[in-house]
Structures are given as structure tokens and as C-alpha cells.
Amino acid sequence: MTDVQFTLFDTAIGRCGIVWADSGIVSVQLPQPNEAQTRVRIKQRHGSIEEAAPPPAVQDAIDGIVTLLEGKPADLSAVDLDLRDSPDFNRNVYAITRTIPPGETLTYGDIARKLGGVELSRNVGTALGQNPCPIVVPCHRVLAAGGKPGGFSANGGVVTKLKMLAIEGAYVNHTPTLFD
Numbered sequence: 001m002t003d004v005q006f007t008l009f010d011t012a013i014g015r016c017g018i019v020w021a022d023s024g025i026v027s028v029q030l031p032q033p034n035e036a037q038t039r040v041r042i043k044q045r046h047g048s049i050e051e052a053a054p055p056p057a058v059q060d061a062i063d064g065i066v067t068l069l070e071g072k073p074a075d076l077s078a079v080d081l082d083l084r085d086s087p088d089f090n091r092n093v094y095a096i097t098r099t100i101p102p103g104e105t106l107t108y109g110d111i112a113r114k115l116g117g118v119e120l121s122r123n124v125g126t127a128l129g130q131n132p133c134p135i136v137v138p139c140h141r142v143l144a145a146g147g148k149p150g151g152f153s154a155n156g157g158v159v160t161k162l163k164m165l166a167i168e169g170a171y172v173n174h175t176p177t178l179f180d
Contacts, residue, residue, distance in 0.1 A: 005052040006042050008035065009062050011069040013163060016135075017042045018065075019049065020058045024080035027132040028065070030154040065135050068102060071167045076136045086132065089115075093127040100141040102168040107143050108150065129153045140164040147172060 004026060006019040014031025017038050027045060032038040043049070054062060061079045068074040077098055083091050096111050108128075112120035128139040134154060140161045144150030149172055152161035165172050 004046060004049045006046070006049055007051060007054050007058075007062075008038060009066065011066050012071075012167065013069055013160065016065065018054070018058060018062060019046055020054070021082050023084075024082040025058065025061055025133055025136060026082050028134055028136055030134055030160065032155050061136065068135065069164070069167060071169070073102065076138075079136050081133055081136065083132070086130070087127075089123065090127040090130060093124050094131065094133075094137045097128065097131075097137050097139060097142060100138055102138075102141075103170050105141045105143050105147070105165070105170055105172070107145055107147075109145060111142065125151065135164075141168075141170065143172065 004019060004021045006017055008015050008017045011031075015035050015038055016031055017029035019026045019029070019042060029038055029042050029045075032041055057080065061076065064074040064076045064079065068076065081094075083094065086094070092115060093111060096114050097106075100106055108121040108124045109118045111124045112118050115124070124142075128142055129151065131137050131139045134140065140152065142150070149158045149161055152158050154160050156163075162172060
């Protein structure tokens with residue numbers, strides 16, 4: 001992929017990154033413990049790419065992400081994504097996940113049933129764990145059975161997921177444990 005660039009931007013959950021190509025958003029990096037680590041994570045995933053000012057379509061995506069993470073309505077469903085490096089199954093999971101409105105949730109099983117059967121629930125979880133564009137593909141809105149939070153592969157894990165859901169006003173059936 002040529003002409004891949006990135007920028008960092010501030011949100012209510014910390015400094016995020018976004019990577020794009022002419023064909024769309026390639027990835028969104030949720031905050032690491034500090035800005036330097038966020039940059040390192042982007043470079044680990046994408047190699048030696050250039051930092052640049054975002055073009056208008058990418059700036060619109062950034063503005064939508066920032067707005068959403070402020071707890072205000074924002075529709076990211078029209079953001080163009082470049083998911084060509086993702087397997088077909090994952091892209092199907094991401095397409096369904098993008099239909100979940102802010103403040104609402106589905107379970108891994110709900111998505112699996114839409115893809116053919118509840119036995120695909122683990123595969124759905126694996127696909128969401130590989131989601132290159134969190135927030136735009138709102139994997140944080142996908143819960144385990146019984147409304148439990150399930151996993152979250154971003155820095156901070158389930159705590160970050162619960163924070164994002166709380167910002168959106170979503171209810172999660174969760175009692176904190178020593179392992180959170």
C-alpha cells in the first residue's frame with residue numbers, strides 16, 4: 001500500500017492515531033499509556049510511514065470520533081475504510097458491527113447468528129480482536145453472553161471498553177472483580 005500516512009489527535013479517552021491511504025482509513029490506534037508509545041504502536045503495525053496533516057475526509061472521521069467520545073451523537077457509518085488486508089469473514093463481522101448505534105450493543109452470538117450460526121461466536125470474537133479500526137468499527141459495542149463485557153484488546157482492556165460504553169450511555173451487566 002503506497003502513500004499511507006498518519007496523524008495523532010486528542011480525544012476524551014486520550015491521544016489516538018489514525019492511519020489512511022487514498023482508498024480510506026486503514027487503522028485507528030486507541031491511546032497507549034503515552035504519545036510516544038502510540039507512535040511506536042502505529043509504526044509497529046505500518047512500518048515507516050509519514051506523519052501528515054489529514055485530508056478533509058480523514059479530518060471528518062477524526063471529528064466524528066472526537067465528538068462520539070465526548071458523548072455526543074456522531075454517525076461514523078459513512079467513513080470509508082480500507083480493509084483489504086482483513087479476511088472476508090472479518091470484513092463481514094465489521095460490516096455488521098458498524099450497524100450498532102451508539103449507546104446500544106449486540107453480543108458475539110447475535111453477530112454470529114447473522115453470519116450463519118451461534119457456533120461462530122468465537123470466530124466473531126477473534127475477528128473483533130483483530131479490528132484495525134476501533135471506534136469506526138465499534139467493537140466496544142459487542143458484548144459476551146448475558147450482557148457481560150467480554151474481552152477488549154486495546155490498552156486498558158475491559159476498563160477501556162466499559163469507559164467507552166459509559167460515554168455512549170450503554171448499559172453493561174458488569175460487576176467489577178479483582179481481575180478487572
